[in-house]
Amino acid sequence: MFLAGSKADFSLFSLISTLGKGVVFDFGVSIFFSIIYALYLLALPKRWSKTKGNYIASYFLVFMMVLISIFSFFAELTFWQEFESRFNFIAVDYLIYTFEVINNINESYPLPILISSVVGVSVIVLLIFRKAFSRSFSSAESFWQRLPISGAIILIAILYGTTINNKWAENSNNRYQGELAKAGVYSFFAAFKNNELDYEQFYSKVDNETAFNIIRKELQEPGAQFTADRESVLRKISHGKDLNKPNVIMITIESFSASFMERFGNKDHLTPNLDSLAGHSFIFSNMYATGTRTVRGMEALSLAVPPTPGNSIVRRPNNENLSTVGEIFRTKGYETSFFYGGDGYFDNMNQYFSSNGFNIVDRGRKINVGDTYKTKRTIIPDTEVHFENAWGICDGDLYNAVLKDADQKFKEGKHIYDFVMTTSNHRPFTYPDGKIDIPSKSGRDGAVKYTDYAIGEFLSKARTKPWFKNTVFIFVADHCASSAGKNEIDISKYHIPCMIYNLSAIHHDETSKMCSQIDLYPTLFHLLGWTYTSSLYGKDVLSPSYLPRAILGTYQKLAYLKKDSLVILSPQQQIETYIYNGESNEQKPAEFSNAIKNEAIAYYQSAYLLYKSGKLRTK
Numbered sequence: 119m120f121l122a123g124s125k126a127d128f129s130l131f132s133l134i135s136t137l138g139k140g141v142v143f144d145f146g147v148s149i150f151f152s153i154i155y156a157l158y159l160l161a162l163p164k165r166w167s168k169t170k171g172n173y174i175a176s177y178f179l180v181f182m183m184v185l186i187s188i189f190s191f192f193a194e195l196t197f198w199q200e201f202e203s204r205f206n207f208i209a210v211d212y213l214i215y216t217f218e219v220i221n222n223i224n225e226s227y228p229l230p231i232l233i234s235s236v237v238g239v240s241v242i243v244l245l246i247f248r249k250a251f252s253r254s255f256s257s258a259e260s261f262w263q264r265l266p267i268s269g270a271i272i273l274i275a276i277l278y279g280t281t282i283n284n285k286w287a288e289n290s291n292n293r294y295q296g297e298l299a300k301a302g303v304y305s306f307f308a309a310f311k312n313n314e315l316d317y318e319q320f321y322s323k324v325d326n327e328t329a330f331n332i333i334r335k336e337l338q339e340p341g342a343q344f345t346a347d348r349e350s351v352l353r354k355i356s357h358g359k360d361l362n363k364p365n366v367i368m369i370t371i372e373s374f375s376a377s378f379m380e381r382f383g384n385k386d387h388l389t390p391n392l393d394s395l396a397g398h399s400f401i402f403s404n405m406y407a408t409g410t411r412t413v414r415g416m417e418a419l420s421l422a423v424p425p426t427p428g429n430s431i432v433r434r435p436n437n438e439n440l441s442t443v444g445e446i447f448r449t450k451g452y453e454t455s456f457f458y459g460g461d462g463y464f465d466n467m468n469q470y471f472s473s474n475g476f477n478i479v480d481r482g483r484k485i486n487v488g489d490t491y492k493t494k495r496t497i498i499p500d501t502e503v504h505f506e507n508a509w510g511i512c513d514g515d516l517y518n519a520v521l522k523d524a525d526q527k528f529k530e531g532k533h534i535y536d537f538v539m540t541t542s543n544h545r546p547f548t549y550p551d552g553k554i555d556i557p558s559k560s561g562r563d564g565a566v567k568y569t570d571y572a573i574g575e576f577l578s579k580a581r582t583k584p585w586f587k588n589t590v591f592i593f594v595a596d597h598c599a600s601s602a603g604k605n606e607i608d609i610s611k612y613h614i615p616c617m618i619y620n621l622s623a624i625h626h627d628e629t630s631k632m633c634s635q636i637d638l639y640p641t642l643f644h645l646l647g648w649t650y651t652s653s654l655y656g657k658d659v660l661s662p663s664y665l666p667r668a669i670l671g672t673y674q675k676l677a678y679l680k681k682d683s684l685v686i687l688s689p690q691q692q693i694e695t696y697i698y699n700g701e702s703n704e705q706k707p708a709e710f711s712n713a714i715k716n717e718a719i720a721y722y723q724s725a726y727l728l729y730k731s732g733k734l735r736t737k
Contacts, residue, residue: 143301146278151183156268185240194302205306221508226546284308317726320689332720339661358647365589367536372543374595376613388567391574399617404632406612406668407597415596418635422654424669426726433466438473441653447535457538460510505550509541513572528585543569591619610703632666633659678718685718
């Protein structure tokens with residue numbers, strides 16, 4: 119299954135290389151696991167070596183090493199099923215959010231059976247090797263007898279930690295073979311170690327003046343007037359006199375690939391409502407997500423900036439008062455709100471949106487220690503919840519909260535901009551019974567179909583409202599359901615649906631130009647005829663000067679696709695260049711001029727510098 123659609127190398131050398139690397143990483147894991155016991159032996163007084171306390175402590179430490187090893191094996195299987203990868207930075211992030219993750223696992227898998235099985239297998243292993251363990255526990259009584267082995271273990275662990283890089287496994291033409299060569303625990307600690315990345319330290323650069331000259335030229339379009347600060351992208355963009363000021367409600371759909379829709383070739387009839395909307399909307403048929411996680415989608419849709427390496431800005435410190443899309447709406451007199459069906463403390467959502475002027479509407483917990491909000495926060499009450507899982511309330515209940523809020527704002531005579539984040543299209547893929555013809559918890563197809571059903575119900579109710587006629591609805595995915603493919607950055611795995619519905623004077627239109635999530639709002643503001651000031655990196659795709667390009671990446675890889683030229687920036691100042699064939703989704707290595715490489719560098723380098731220097735802030 120994992121080799122489908124990829125060019126696997128089944129040569130004897132390649133297989134031996136993969137297995138050999140796997141042995142090296144597995145040995146490293148065993149060494150790291152042994153460090154605690156090695157240190158324990160060095161600290162153990164001689165007189166305690168044959169005591170019952172030593173045997174209990176030794177058995178406990180060995181049992182824990184075996185337990186963690188077996189647990190990580192099962193955990194890796196489920197992680198691979200979701201992300202088609204060894205443990206990476208996502209696994210590190212998930213440690214922080216134990217409530218959602220544990221409940222998600224519990225609702226997706228028979229957790230009591232899994233835990234019992236892991237403990238049972240660990241006990242069996244301990245019993246099988248108990249005699250060998252017993253001999254080793256008392257074989258070396260003095261410090262000097264234990265020092266050679268314990269010291270060797272510690273020394274080898276230090277050598278591994280300083281010389282054996284997890285990237286070594288990735289020197290393969292096939293991404294999956296590289297992933298299989300890794301060890302999950304080793305990959306986990308490698309991701310933990312590298313969770314923050316300094317662009318200036320790890321990536322190829324040009325001098326700052328050149329970077330900003332390039333990016334200002336890239337962002338130049340009719341009606342754009344830049345400020346005098348040459349190391350800035352702040353500019354005034356003129357499209358008209360702001361005569362059109364509708365309400366705007368953006369539905370950001372969790373993990374929703376374009377390939378789920380019949381409009382983009384799916385034959386399973388999972389999205390009749392969205393497919394119908396596609397025929398009555400302004401649709402971006404060739405849009406790509408900037409990343410592979412929700413916080414990356416939020417970053418792109420709220421800030422319209424490239425995904426700089428490391429954590430999303432949504433999760434970084436000093437991310438308040440930024441030049442967001444919401445700020446533009448507020449300058450036009452709108453009230454901005456963020457809606458989330460779960461607890462918005464997850465992934466720092468509430469802090470980010472509240473610190474950037476959005477009211478918060480989320481499920482919330484009864485107690486959130488340390489919560490501080492600069493704006494109004496509303497908790498969706500139990501009485502308005504009909505279905506809920508680990509990630510939050512079902513989309514239908516969330517949309518009812520959006521409708522209720524819009525009704526109240528309409529009575530108060532307010533213009534609204536809502537950023538709505540859904541959760542139903544996420545494992546464990548559970549939703550209310552009786553809504554669609556696929557039983558809950560049957561898999562992704564059911565979640566996709568329910569997601570589409572809930573959107574249909576939402577619009578059906580919205581059409582009865584007095585504010586509907588003057589409301590624009592945006593439907594866009596945060597990222598695709600899976601980013602794994604035959605290449606580390608598989609362009610087809612970033613293709614997302616995006617449509618703007620109920621625009622006045624536009625019944626149906628389409629742009630097939632390749633574009634990015636960051637281009638959504640600059641294009642909408644053009645359609646609305648707005649004049650505004652911003653530091654958005656997005657471009658109006660309807661402008662005659664627009665040249666098709668997409669900005670996308672992973673945690674470490676930063677990609678820039680312009681027409682068919684693909685540039686990928688990696689740590690250690692690496693630059694890879696390819697010719698990309700969209701029809702076959704093939705990437706062929708090719709040599710490019712410095713011009714296209716420098717464009718890619720300029721996007722990411724300038725965005726990093728602006729955030730670091732605080733120039734993305736409004737005050």
